[in-house]
Amino acid sequence: MSNHNRFAPVALLLATLIMLVGWLSDRTGGDQLAAESYAADPAVFMTRFDSMVAAHATGRNLDNTPVVRPPPGDVHMRVKRWEFSPALELEPGKTYRLHLLSEDVVHSAAIGEAEVLLEPGMVKVVTLVVPGNGRVRIQCAEYCGLGHTKMIGSIEVIQ
Ligand SMILES: [Cu+2]
Secondary structure (H helix, E strand, C coil): CCHHHHHHHHHHHHHHHHHHHHHHHHHHHHCCCEEEEEECCHHHHHHHHHHHHHHHEEEEEECCEEEECCCCEEEEEEEECCEEECEEEECCCCEEEEEEEECCCCEEEEECCEEEEECCCEEEEEEEECCCCCEECEECCCCCCCCHHHCECCEEECC
């Protein structure tokens, strides 16, 4: 057997490993924005949500959801059939930590390139660096019933 033939299987194995590592890092890359998760205390979560809305509501509503303009930092978002609440107005270039809690069934949040699964009782925290302009897409990507395809939140970039 020549050297070439002897090393062919090794080369093939290496190539497969490299592809596998690439695939795995792609997969984890998609979830990188999910910085953390923690068990929800619903009462505490609602208190934080309510005080955020009370302090930073714009006074407008969008599809029966309050429009809120929170400062950079922690933002609490309620998720349920079939809405994300509140609607957000965020500043370009700033970093927000979206705390997402499902209140009924399993949903997910596809935010920009990231997607996090939202199981009731667990808060997922997504770090969002707001782009320069436009809107940030946020929608449910886990089938959750009749209104699933219309379960789209509103994150608008304001100047
Ligand atoms: Cu859904």
